[in-house]
Amino acid sequence: MKRLFFLFILSALFCFEIGEAQQQNNIEHSLQSSVFNKERRVRVHLPDRYFRDSTTTYPVVYVLDAQSNSFWNIAKGNIGYLANNYAIMPMIVVGIVSDNRGSDFNPPATNLQNHFRNEVFPLIEKNYRTDGYRAIIGHSWGGAFVGTTLFSENNDLFDGYIGISPSFGDEDNIIIKDAARMLKNGESFKKYLYFSNGDVGRREKEFEGYVKDIDSLLKVYPNKTLVYQPRLIERVDHWQIVGPSFCDGLISLSRNYFADQKVMEDLAKNTELDLKTQIKNFNATTKEKFGYVHKASSGYLNFVANDFRDMDDYKTALVIYGLALEKSPKDVKVYVNMFDLYDKMGDHKTAKPMLVSTIALLKEQKENVSEAYYRDVLKWLQEKLEGYN
Structure with a gap:
C-alpha cells in the first residue's frame, strides 16, 4: 500500500x-x-x-x-x-x-x-x-x-x-x-x-x-x-x-x-551512437537549419526519464536524468527519481550513497518544494534508508 x-x-x-x-x-x-x-x-x-x-x-x-x-x-x-x-x-x-x-x-x-x-x-x-x-x-x-x-x-x-x-x-x-x-x-x-x-x-x-x-x-x-x-x-x-x-x-x-519524447525514443533506437551525443547533434542541426532550437528543461528531461524508467529502459533513463542534472545540478526531484531507478536496478552500491545525498538535498531545499512533497517523499526516503541499513 x-x-x-x-x-x-x-x-x-x-x-x-x-x-x-x-x-x-x-x-x-x-x-x-x-x-x-x-x-x-x-x-x-x-x-x-x-x-x-x-x-x-x-x-x-x-x-x-x-x-x-x-x-x-x-x-x-x-x-x-x-x-x-x-x-x-x-x-x-x-x-x-x-x-x-x-x-x-x-x-x-x-x-x-x-x-x-x-x-x-x-x-x-x-x-x-x-x-x-x-x-x-x-x-x-x-x-x-x-x-x-x-x-x-x-x-x-x-x-x-x-x-x-x-x-x-x-x-x-x-x-x-x-x-x-x-x-x-x-x-x-x-x-x-x-x-x-x-x-x-x-x-x-x-x-x-x-x-x-x-x-x-x-x-x-x-x-x-x-x-x-x-x-x-x-x-x-x-x-x-x-x-x-x-x-x-x-x-x-x-x-x-525540440527534441521531445518522441524524438528521444526514435534516437534511442540507434545503438551505434550514444543518446547524449545524438540529442546534442539534433540540437546543433536544428539550430543550423532554422536559426533556433528549443532545448529541453531539466523538468522536461526528468519527466521523460521517468517514462523510460517505468518502461524498464534503465539505460536510456540514466542518460536523460544525467542531461537533466547538467541543466540543473541540484534538482532534488531528479535525485529522488535517479535513486528510485538505481534501487529498481538492484544497484545498491550506487543507490545507498545517492539516497543519503538525496535526503540531505531535500532537507536543504525544503522551502523550494511543497509541504506535501517534502513530508511524503522524505518519509519514503527514510524508510528506504532504514531498509538499506
Missing part, C-alpha cells in the same frame, strides 16, 4: 500547482494603432510555468481571429494544455483581434503585417519574457494571411507558419504566384510551414486545392530551407478541422525545434 501511495506521489510530481499566479495568465492590451488609425486589442495567455521563475524566456505563437471568444478559447486552451503537459514547447499565446477579417488577412495584407512589426511585437517583447521565436496560426482567411506573409518580403515576421484550412481564394491567385516566384528563385526561408485541410464540404474541397498547389510547387522547385508538412485530416469540415489542427499543427511544429 505504501508503495502504491508513493507511486501516486511520483506521478503527481509534474502536475502544475494551482495558485494565485494562475489568475494572471490572461491579459488584454489596448493600443492606439497608427497603422489602422484606430484602437486595436491584443490578448495574451501565459503558460502556468511563466510565474515560477523570473528568468526563463519563451517562444510566442500569434493567433488570428481572437475577436471570437470561442476561437480564442480553443487556441489558448489547446496550447496551454499541451504546453503544461510537456507535449509541446512552452509558449506565450498572443491573440490578434480584428474587426475586418477580409481587409486584415487577404493579400497583400500589408497593414496587418506592419501592425505586427511596428506595434504588436514591440508591445509583447517589452512586457513579456520572449526568446525571439515567433509562430503564426490562422484559419480560413487567416490561413490566407499565413500564406501571403510567408511568400512575401515580410516573411521574416515569423519563424513558424500554421494555416488551418487556408482560403487563398483571391481572383488573381496571387499567393500561389508569389510562392512559385520565390521557390523558383531559390529563396532561403529557414521556416516551418504546416497547412491542413479536411475532406467534408464545399470549402474543404476548394481549400484542399491550395494546399496541393503548394505541394506541387515544392516538387517542381524543391527547397530544403522550407520544412513543409501538409496534413489531410479526414472526416472533418471547415469548422471541425480547427481543434484537430491546433493540436497536430503545434505538435508537428514543436517537434522540428
Whole structure:
C-alpha cells in the first residue's frame, strides 16, 4: 500500500500547482494603432510555468481571429494544455483581434503585417519574457494571411507558419504566384510551414486545392530551407478541422525545434551512437537549419526519464536524468527519481550513497518544494534508508 501511495506521489510530481499566479495568465492590451488609425486589442495567455521563475524566456505563437471568444478559447486552451503537459514547447499565446477579417488577412495584407512589426511585437517583447521565436496560426482567411506573409518580403515576421484550412481564394491567385516566384528563385526561408485541410464540404474541397498547389510547387522547385508538412485530416469540415489542427499543427511544429519524447525514443533506437551525443547533434542541426532550437528543461528531461524508467529502459533513463542534472545540478526531484531507478536496478552500491545525498538535498531545499512533497517523499526516503541499513 505504501508503495502504491508513493507511486501516486511520483506521478503527481509534474502536475502544475494551482495558485494565485494562475489568475494572471490572461491579459488584454489596448493600443492606439497608427497603422489602422484606430484602437486595436491584443490578448495574451501565459503558460502556468511563466510565474515560477523570473528568468526563463519563451517562444510566442500569434493567433488570428481572437475577436471570437470561442476561437480564442480553443487556441489558448489547446496550447496551454499541451504546453503544461510537456507535449509541446512552452509558449506565450498572443491573440490578434480584428474587426475586418477580409481587409486584415487577404493579400497583400500589408497593414496587418506592419501592425505586427511596428506595434504588436514591440508591445509583447517589452512586457513579456520572449526568446525571439515567433509562430503564426490562422484559419480560413487567416490561413490566407499565413500564406501571403510567408511568400512575401515580410516573411521574416515569423519563424513558424500554421494555416488551418487556408482560403487563398483571391481572383488573381496571387499567393500561389508569389510562392512559385520565390521557390523558383531559390529563396532561403529557414521556416516551418504546416497547412491542413479536411475532406467534408464545399470549402474543404476548394481549400484542399491550395494546399496541393503548394505541394506541387515544392516538387517542381524543391527547397530544403522550407520544412513543409501538409496534413489531410479526414472526416472533418471547415469548422471541425480547427481543434484537430491546433493540436497536430503545434505538435508537428514543436517537434522540428525540440527534441521531445518522441524524438528521444526514435534516437534511442540507434545503438551505434550514444543518446547524449545524438540529442546534442539534433540540437546543433536544428539550430543550423532554422536559426533556433528549443532545448529541453531539466523538468522536461526528468519527466521523460521517468517514462523510460517505468518502461524498464534503465539505460536510456540514466542518460536523460544525467542531461537533466547538467541543466540543473541540484534538482532534488531528479535525485529522488535517479535513486528510485538505481534501487529498481538492484544497484545498491550506487543507490545507498545517492539516497543519503538525496535526503540531505531535500532537507536543504525544503522551502523550494511543497509541504506535501517534502513530508511524503522524505518519509519514503527514510524508510528506504532504514531498509538499506
